[in-house]
Amino acid sequence: MSRMANSTALSADQDRVSLAAAEPTIALGALDGRYRSAVAPLVDHLSEAALNRNRIHVEVEWFIHLCREQVLPGLPELSSDQIDGLRGIVTSFGSEEIAELGMIEAETVHDVKAVEYFIARRLDGLGLGELTPLVHFACTSEDINNLSYAVGIRDAVEQVWLPAARQALDGLSSLAEQAAEVPMLSRTHGQPATPSTLGKEIAVFVHRLGRQVRRIEQQEYLGKINGATGTYAAHLAAAPEADWPGIAQRFVETLGLTFNPLTTQIESHDFQAELYADIARFNRILHGLCVDIWSYISIGFFKQIPVAGATGSSTMPHKVNPIRFENAEANLEISNALLDALGSTLVESRWQRDLTDSSGQRNIGTGLGHSVLALSNVTKGLKQLDVADEVIAADLDSNWEVLGEAIQTVMRAESIAGVEGLENPYERLKELTRGRRVDAEKLKEFVSGLGLSAEAEERLKHLTPDQYTGLAASLAKQFSR
Template sequence: MNFSPLTAISPIDGRYHSQVEELALYFSEFGLIRYRVLVEIEYFISLCQLPLPQLQQTDSSLFDQMRSIYQNFTEEDALKIKATEKVTNHDVKAVEYFIKEKLSDLGLGETIEFVHFGLTSQDINNTAIPMSLKEAMEQIVLPGYQDLLKKLMELAEMWKSIPMLAHTHGQPASPTKLGKEIQVFVNRIEQQITLLQSIPYAGKFGGATGNFNAHHVAYPFIDWVGFGNTFLQEKLHLTRSQVTTQIEHYDHLAALLDNIKRINIILVDFSRDIWQYISMGYFKQKIKAGEIGSSAMPHKVNPIDFENAEGNLGMANAIFSFLSDKLPISRLQRDLTDSTVLRNLGVPFSHSLIALKSLLKGINKLELNEQALHNDLEDNWAVVAEAIQTVLRREGYPAPYEALKELTRKNEKITKEAISAFIDRLDISEVVKKELITISPQSYTGVDLY
């Protein structure tokens, strides 16, 4: 079979390819190769700017042409590097040869031997990958979460005054407001995004075992730690991990993945709540012409977008958990287990992006059924018992909780009339009775929290 979205094994590259293809620039094999080229070239330029004695005559006017190698990097370039890799059996070395050839074309002569000077492959991988992740987060992933957050904020404001029966342990409970229940998710997501933005994107850069051994033996008079810090901060916009083995310790990456996992867990909670509200009739769903909810039951309009989101969030989090558990562990100074699993870094982000788009689609199909909310409140006058017994406690009424418990736990339905009759029988002042009689399921919704 020829590879296509129809023959792809992974649904990310198949069924859902159109929803996540924007991530390919960052997380694909092409993306990884491109960022490796970027790091190698910026490193060579930085050596020229240091300058190393052998590179101090390098014409700085060539720097823009050097940068154009990664700025204009094509699939054909990537395929050429992959062809070299078949010979070298080493992916980073193939990138090095590609760059040397390009720089030779610029007339740099023997100075091309300072490409990849003193480095090991992980100096490239452990900067290319966090760079690609950082830019994917800034350009696509975080804006996706923020778009959803913005939509939830709009709903929280729009439904701010809509009273709704709450349910604790699946049972009718003190009324709330629909907007406030959406605001719960707004606040939770906002706090996690704040934490997420505080996590640095860290990279390892220090030679074969992290000590700048080759750099120092060749040029002991140069402050290579300072050079590495400046290079990562100013050229790659990363934080350099100061003491490492051959590889980045991935602790910050694990923290980032766990943070996104927490946001996804919040969204699973949200998806299930909205699913439940739909099943309770609080929301209807806009019907698209020609759309079918069930192959057997014509009446059904299923909450498929929220179910799709929940499934993809679960897939994402399973992989996030594995990556954050595995990556910080490496035998002694280096093993290769991180290399193969890091190639899956884009997979959980893809599932997350699919989920975000499904949630926005589902939310935009919701239609509030205020009558259903009103009816549910009217059918549950027992929920004002908490309010009545609390006011009675304020007034010093004897055993108010027990009095309300006796009323509300009878087998008969508690109605507005039953509550009114109960209040009328109380041995309290008329002023307090008037106060109690104004309490209803619709009005007993607490204070405004936002």
């Protein structure tokens, strides 16, 4: 079932109380303090309050589903008003309800049981008091938790992380297009190398990051609801004639998730490990971009556009520090530390169940939050860059020796075509260029003495470093989107 066609899953445009407004007065972590504004959208999906709202959502939809499937004798057909009322428990979940649920949990000392009681309190008002036993029917806590986390993770990725990644990619694409035809000296191993264009080098990152985004867009979000050890034992004890695997699959799919048909007590979390590995890989590629941009800034290939009124350095007025890219680097590293840890720990569970995943999954929002913060900084940082054409051109013009590759390759081609006297082309160019600067005149003099065909000699004499960029410009334009 397409997630886009799902009618019961919570969505960004659904009329519900925002959870992001409850900002803590004093925050322990940077994401809930200094950087709250950049990551606030994640609060509606991956905070503790969002987890509880999603638990209520899953419990309510399971209640509705059981009635709709008529799995037990005597279950009524719910009216549309009753269904709306049940779903209203979810959409009205705000600060007062958070506090109420917290008080119930203080008594139960069990978060999922507190959700069950929270819903049960509201059934009388909907004329459904006699169906209180149907809340959390045949469920273990993990039946509710795995689905709640899957919904929250899906919505966080699709509604927050992916839009942030696409926005950063759009900015990077624009830069690649803008600089597609700007010739630039390459540096392999930190040494002057065959020229490229600045846009082509940026487009490489656009292409790499875009590929990861497409993988993440195809991510499956798995869920199960099959009881204490994945056997449907309680379900069959209560209703032996019901097709419980089919009922479970239909329910999971109404939530916009992919059904996992075989598990222990827990949904195996493999999909989470796959997702976090892909996001971490995206982060690592983005980290490489930040390092390269920072390095280009340091040698003057990019000028940073000062922000009005901003201080670049506390003591050196001439400086504009590349703090957006430095901040992004640090947050990408923190994000990956958490995502890597989650990916490795969540795929293991002792025998049929342990609770290591319970603590681990509460850090998903933090792991994604540092990535979202990094993306925000990259997007802002890219807007503050201006290509320093004159600096890039001067750097390229002072390295004519990079044409040695072109000359020795033409010599090889001419030799294959039957032109004599062109032996040892690589060695002859190495003797001319290695460890010394060669200007245009010396190269032209060298070419004139080689005995090339007239056409080849004329071509090389007119070749300049800024023309020796191959297909870089067209590649940049092709892959910048």
